[in-house]
Amino acid sequence: MSGPAAHGLSLIDVYRARSRIRGLTVRTPLVPSAALSRRAGSPVHLKLENQQYTGSFKLRGALNALLALSPEERERGVVTVSTGNHGRAVAHACRMTGSRATVCMSRLVPANKVAAIEELEARIVICGDGQDDAQLEAERLRAEEGLTFIPPFDHPEVIAGQATAGLEIAEQLVEARQGRGATDQPLQILVPLSGGGLISGVALAIKSLDPNSRVVGVSMERGCAMYQCQQAGGYRPVEEQESLADSLGGGIGADNRYTFAMVRELVDEIQLVGEEQIAAAIVHAYLEERQVVEGAAAVGIAALLRGPTAGSDRETVVLVSGANIDMELHRRLVARASTPERELAAEGGD
Numbered sequence: 001m002s003g004p005a006a007h008g009l010s011l012i013d014v015y016r017a018r019s020r021i022r023g024l025t026v027r028t029p030l031v032p033s034a035a036l037s038r039r040a041g042s043p044v045h046l047k048l049e050n051q052q053y054t055g056s057f058k059l060r061g062a063l064n065a066l067l068a069l070s071p072e073e074r075e076r077g078v079v080t081v082s083t084g085n086h087g088r089a090v091a092h093a094c095r096m097t098g099s100r101a102t103v104c105m106s107r108l109v110p111a112n113k114v115a116a117i118e119e120l121e122a123r124i125v126i127c128g129d130g131q132d133d134a135q136l137e138a139e140r141l142r143a144e145e146g147l148t149f150i151p152p153f154d155h156p157e158v159i160a161g162q163a164t165a166g167l168e169i170a171e172q173l174v175e176a177r178q179g180r181g182a183t184d185q186p187l188q189i190l191v192p193l194s195g196g197g198l199i200s201g202v203a204l205a206i207k208s209l210d211p212n213s214r215v216v217g218v219s220m221e222r223g224c225a226m227y228q229c230q231q232a233g234g235y236r237p238v239e240e241q242e243s244l245a246d247s248l249g250g251g252i253g254a255d256n257r258y259t260f261a262m263v264r265e266l267v268d269e270i271q272l273v274g275e276e277q278i279a280a281a282i283v284h285a286y287l288e289e290r291q292v293v294e295g296a297a298a299v300g301i302a303a304l305l306r307g308p309t310a311g312s313d314r315e316t317v318v319l320v321s322g323a324n325i326d327m328e329l330h331r332r333l334v335a336r337a338s339t340p341e342r343e344l345a346a347e348g349g350d
């Protein structure tokens with residue numbers, strides 16, 4: 001990367017974001033995974049954003065965007081559209097900064113996520129069968145009520161906020177390598193991908209510091225909008241489908257201004273994983289890593305469990321993006337995986 005990029009974001013924006021959100025967010029752990037390192041034959045670390053306040057990295061971008069507003073704008077309140085985690089992050093960030101949140105969501109958003117936002121005393125508007133309907137409603141409320149729109153991914157301050165996770169990874173890798181007396185190795189980072197705010201930010205931070213690192217987006221086979229748009233070379237409407245990775249649902253927006261270009265420029269590869277692979281990765285995270293993770297957060301682990309790919313000889317960081325799975329679903333997935341098939345058959349279960 002040389003010279004200013006078209007998206008106009010630089011490492012300075014990431015440092016500014018970090019100084020804004022420091023104290024209100026957790027510097028989440030970067031931990032080695034013995035099980036995944038053994039399988040991969042090279043060191044694998046997990047960046048545990050499932051341990052972030054509100055249960056996902058989304059708090060970083062939401063807080064940074066909110067703190068970048070004027071006091072008057074915060075006073076009037078903000079509106080957003082969400083598959084759940086961004087709404088929860090905005091609602092929490094509003095409480096921390098004395099603003100008011102309105103969160104528009106489609107009927108596809110799981111009940112546990114809606115309930116968590118309700119608890120934060122945000123105004124909730126449920127509308128339509130997909131993210132696009134919720135988006136229209138958010139735009140209507142913004143115009144009618146003079147609210148400021150805080151988008152879930154396609155916004156420079158949101159991207160810069162998510163990028164602080166990448167900055168931490170770079171620093172924590174230095175510490176981890178010093179700890180085990182290892183020299184620098186080529187790096188790859190696996191990042192869950194939906195609208196692309198997280199991966200754009202993380203890739204910006206990491207590639208600014210280590211231009212030879214490889215950034216891989218991972219998404220679900222069922223309705224991965226960014227992958228399909230990148231393949232087509234521009235915006236395409238993508239049908240939303242139910243998936244274990246519910247936080248990866250939704251389109252990239254017909255008027256996408258930042259993340260489509262940043263993904264094209266900064267992301268080396270996009271991998272897709274299936275529903276059974278996501279389920280197995282949730283179970284792996286629980287039994288082998290002792291982490292509760294939601295489907296969207298498990299896709300990087302799913303990609304690694306599938307076996308070697310182009311970057312497998314590199315030291316690998318898997319960004320584990322969130323924890324907010326319905327715990328009854330989690331319990332079923334773990335029970336199913338732990339029960340021998342003949343017992344399931346005897347129970348008449350699936």
Ligand SMILES: *Cc1c(COP(=O)(O)O)cnc(C)c1O
Binds near residue numbers: 086193194195296
């Ligand atoms: C939002 C979200 C993602 C995807 O982030 P984008 O910035 O939309 O690509 C991944 N994992 C979790 C848990 C999320 O909440």
